[in-house]
Amino acid sequence: MKFAAIVKKGIAFLICAALLTSDVMVTNATSVDTTEVSTELVREVNAASESVENTESVGESEKNKSTDTKETADSIKPAESIDSTETTESTESIESAENTETIESTEEVEHTETTEMIESTESTEATETSEEQKLRKLKTILNSAGEADSSKYRIVNCGEDTVTVTIEHYDASKCSEEDEQSGKIYSDDVCVLAPGAKISDYNKAVNWDVDYVQVDDETISGEALAAIPIEEDSTVKVFYNAKTAEYIADAAFYDYDVIPYDTNGEARADLSINADDNYPSEKTEDRFTVGTVSQNLEGNRYDTITKKKNKDGTESDQHINVYTAGSGENAKKTGIVTGLSEDYKEVLFSVNEPGVFPKDGETAANTVGLTVKKGYQLKFSQSGDTYELKEVLDDKNNVAATAGADFLPFGGNNFYFGMRYDVTFTLGDYIGDLNYSFTGDDDLWVILDGKQVVIDLGGIHDALTDTVDLWNYIDKEQGDKNQEHHLTVLYMERGAAKANCNMKFTLPNASVVKVVEDDVPVIPPEKPVEFTDKDVEYHKTAKLTDWEKREYQITLDASSLVTSQTTVEQTQKVDVMLVFDLSGSMNEILSGSNKLTDLGTFAQVKNSLDTNKVYYWNKYEQSGWGPWQTNESVGMGTTSVSGNKYAKYPVKYIDGAWKKYVSGSYQNLSDSDVIATWNAKITALKDAASGFVTGVAETSPESLIGIATFYGTGNGWYSSTEGKLNHGLAKVNENEMLKAVNALFADGGTSPQKGLEIAYQELKKAVDDNKKYVILFSDGEPSSNSDQYQTELSAQKLKTAGYTVITVGLGLNGDTATWLETKVASTGCAFTAETAEELNKIFQKIQSTITQSKSLTGVQVTDVIDSRFELTEAEIERLKADGATVTVNENQTTTISWIGQEVKPKENGTAGWCKTIQIVAKESYPGGNNVTTNVNPGSYLSIGGTQLELPQPTVNVRIQYQISDAENTIFLGESLGQYAEDAKGRMCDSNDIDASKLNMIFYTDKNCQKEISMENLKKEKPEKDITYYAKAFFPVEEATDASNANCTINGVVYKNNTEVEAATVEGENYAGRYEVKVKTGVLTLTKKISKKDIKASEGDPVFTFKITNQTTGDIYYKTLRFGEKGTEEQTTTNGLFNVKAQTTLEGLAQGIYQVEELDTMGFTLKEFEADTNCASRINGNSVKFAMGICSREEACSFDAKNFVTTAADQHLKADSAKITARNNKTRNDGKLTDTDAVKNKFVIGNKAASTTWVDNQFTADVRK
Helix, strand or coil: CHHHHHHHHHHHHHHHHHHHCCCCECCCHHHCCHHHHHHHHHHHHHHHHHHHHCCCCCCCCHHHHHHHHHHHHHCCCCCCECCCCCCHHHHHHHHHCCCCCCCCCCCCCCCHHHHHHHHHHHHHHCCCCHHHHHHHHHHHHHHHCCCCCCCCCEEEECCCCCEEEEEEEEEHHHCCCCCCHHHEEEEEEEEEECCCCEECCCCCCCCEEEEEEEECCEEECHHHHHEEEECCCEEEEEEEEECEEEEEEECEEEEECCCCECCCCCECHHHCCCCHHHCCCCCCCCECCCCCCCCCCHHHCCCCEEEEECCCCCEEEEECCCEECCCCHHHCCCCCEEEECCCCCCEEECCECCCCCCCCHHHHHCCCCEEECCCCEEEEEEECCEEEEEEEECCCCCEEEECEECCCCCCCCCCCEEEEEEEEEECCCECCCCEEEEEEECEEEEEECCCEEEEECCCEECCEEEEEEHHHCCCCCCCCCCCEEEEEEEEEECCCCCCEEEEEEECCCCEEECCCCCCCCCCCCCCCCCCCHHHEEEEEEEEEEECCCCEEEEEEEEEECECCCCCCCCCCCEEEEEEEECCHHHHCECCCCCCCEEEEEHHHHCCCCCCCCCEEECCEEEECCHHHCEEEECCEEECCCCCCEEECCEEEEECCEEEEEECCEEEECCCCCEEEECCEHHHHHHHHHHHHHHHHHHHCCCCEEEEEEEEEECCHHHCEEEEEEEEEEEECCHHHHHHHHHCCCCCCCCCHHHHHHHHHHHHHHCCCCCEEEEEEEECCCCCCHHHHHHHHHHHHHHHHCCCEEEEEEECCCHHHHHHHHHHHCCCCCEEEECCHHHHHHHHHHHHHHHHHCECEEEEEEEEEECCCEECCHHHHHHHHHCCCEEEECCCCCEEEEEEEEEECCCECCECCEEEEEEEEECCCCCCEEEEECECCCCCEEEECCEEEECCCCEEEECCCCCCCCEEEEEECCCCHHHCHHHHHHHHCCCCCCCHHHCEEEEECCCCCCCEECHHHHHHCCCCCCEEEEEEEEEECCCCCHHHHHCCEECCEECCCCCEEECCCCCCCCCCEEEEEEEECEEEEEEEEEEHHHCCHHHCCCEEEEEEEECCCCCEEEEEEECCCCCCCCCEEEECCCEEEEEEEEEEECCEEEEEEECCECCEEEEEEEEEECECEEEECCEEEEEECCCECCCCCCCCCCCCCCCCCCCHHHCCEEEEEEEEEECCCCCCCCCCCCCCCCCCCCCCCCCCCCCCCCCCCECCC
């Protein structure tokens, strides 16, 4: 048995040796099975024991013993990791190894070398401190494992015994001394370490850095964190700081087209995301739409009503396609989304939806009105396990949108889109925050594991906020902590108004993944037209209609400029006669000198010439003889009628080549020909007219164009003005028309009627249904009154025939421009230009308008009227009858909208769509200059989801305001310093006026002659009720040219002066009154003495009180007398045993008062009693009270000088003090004089007159 014991000791030694060379690593509890580790250890130990038992002989020599020992140690494998389960089972298994059989024929084990080693170690340890020993052991263990320089976070058992280590994990930023547990982010790890064993990495938080560690009460930081030695059971607290980084992830984005336009510019319901073909069911009563009911085209309007489950268990109706204002529970529409399919790809709806979140690229390609926006990503800021959305990046990595307000990743006018991203996460040992937060609009759904909608903010609404704690849905105890969870976020903006989006979530081991692939097959759908402000001409004006009533008319108009260039059939065909003024003044120069400016020879400049412009050949001829011979320019000539210089040889790009016009025909240029420019009016006309012809030829080649001119012929007295048909009305032929235009020659007078008559005859001959136009160009007034009159008649003749007359003037004076606009042109069809560039643009606009314009349909016009204006009830009813919706908003603005409008091209100068709104300034608004009538953003014209902001015209609003009366009550002795400014503010309360900007002047008389400044008013200390009078002057912003133009009626400009006086009271000079009422205090003095102390033989007991206002220094006396000659101001009451005398002192000012009873012969003061509504204090033979300063409930310092009262406090209630004094008789009967009195009045040298006036003239009011 002794030998067996020795063997067992040997086995135990081998096990310890194995443990000393082993590592214990802490990992997530989910990845470690302690039972398997312990079982493996026991299996190894038992195997070692059996190997010893089955050995017949340990060996004959010391060498054999060593070999056997080494082999046994090698057979014990180190434990890779140990979690919180204790190793009791392992220990018991080791102990069971003692049940070994006796090993026979084994020699005695010698321990000489071991003993020597232990002795050597003990001698070394005896010279070291415990800390040094610990560090030496730590170094030895790490060196033996080859890890002395490792940077891992390790914990090493440097002791002689097995220890238990508990590791706790905390967010350092959330821990406090009072509540450390609230900062825990991972569950505890409990590890059992044998001597020399170590935990290889105690940092289990992936997105965190170790800040410091606490081992029991010791704090460890810095380099010491790499290896922490322990020798006994310990609790190790690891404190982390969150790592910060940017996290970029893929997301799916979808652009929805609500009001699309086809290539003809027509709004098409069947091309919308809400198209009938997109819905899986033909039922229409449960359809979910992008855009509100009113924002959709007529064929796509579905006011779907579903049931909403309320918190109290009841159900209510909800309109899921209608905007709901506010931020309460009623704003959100719940139950629309119910979850995801098993593969997480398909979003499940409870309603009939058009495919807003496609499950794959093929589905997206087959969804009309939906565009997948590829390459878009989300940028989050990451702090530890918390992620917050910051930006959306487009496919070029540019910032497309920023989280928060104006969340519009596809542009400022694109309000219809959707976004989806998915987050996977695994809990492991994580126990910290687990939440998702959102603030924004419109729809937001968050789905956990495809089954539970944990945030349901459906509906079209203002920004809402919701946060979900996912621990309410995930079981910490029963769930599989290695399970991968899936969070799906679905967001939609479908209200075409504001767009807000803020997202934040805290999830461990999180990854944002893209579940739905967006590779869309190439299907060429009909591409809708994308609109800009170039596709529609729109205006908003505001004009004064009545200055006194403060009424205005707002006019909104729009005209389509949309064009179609697909086929001949889709292009508008027109008949146009161009009538050009070729009078001599057309040869005048727009700027510079009237000469040709050479550019160079044709060979030098032909590659740089602009094919859209006309140039001139500057012909040179030799002059002179011999050495005096020179080349002189003959490119300019002189007209015969007007005598003006002109360029003789136009050069134009025609038939694919540059040609010069010489002697009535176009000829090819030679390389030596000198090319020049001439900055004349006729040059500008040729360029503009050429552009017009080219534009018509390209966009409406079936249209008919003709050219007529009026110009001078003859010479001197024999000249006249004639009309000429330069090109008959015919199908446009670009080359022939360009030849005719650029060959034009100017001379003579101005007789427009000659050209207009030719135009009339040409148009009359046209036998088609084309719209017919006459474009009259002129640079000046007719030559005579007769020409003017005849021109008016010709224009009227054209307009009567149904033709549109358009006038274009170049460099006109005001009278001529007005004449053309009012007497010649059709309404709204008069244009003027000052430069060649302006002229060119006018002709381009005319050409585009008459040949290409199409109507716009599905247009929405919304105007938000400023809160300073309102609509009358009659106007609201008129607008509603006209198809508008009118809403008075909570912020007092008024929204007026027209939905689904058709905007036509402009016709004869009349806008294609026009509405008016009559507004009036509110009574509460005082008025002003340069006042905006509408609110932006919010006022817009919307076409297919594109919003064009309306202008903000300004007007002047007549100032009308009055101030109200104000009243204050003060305590006598107070100044108005605390009251005057407050009163001024209250006098302005009836107006929307900033009192600080109002110049208010006060007077002491109602005629407002005696002014008192605010500074002096504050110093006033009224002793009685008083009234002040006020006038007010309102500073007004200077009117602008724009607001003046909008407030001009019959040439009179209506505006406010820069300072306007408030209305005065009828029949008075003042505008308001400030009344001050003065309140005073009352002191009631009561004296009580015993009846038996009053004896006629001893005279009347007389008592005198001294009342001192310690604030002002005023002193008053009051006397009470018992007997037949009591004072007039007192009342005396006889009781059963006592007699009570009472008097009052009124008119007391604010102050700290002290009441004392003066010494009286025969009586002594027994006590004072105080019954007051102000603060009071009894000090032996005196009483203090704070009259008009502090109420009875308030604390009071009784400092007579340093106290503050305000208009808002309770000091006015502190106005009454009732003081009672009780006395005891101290004199003996019959010993004293008849009557006691301390205060007497006498004059030395004169006989004293008896008096009972021992107080202040018997007055009851100190002010008298």
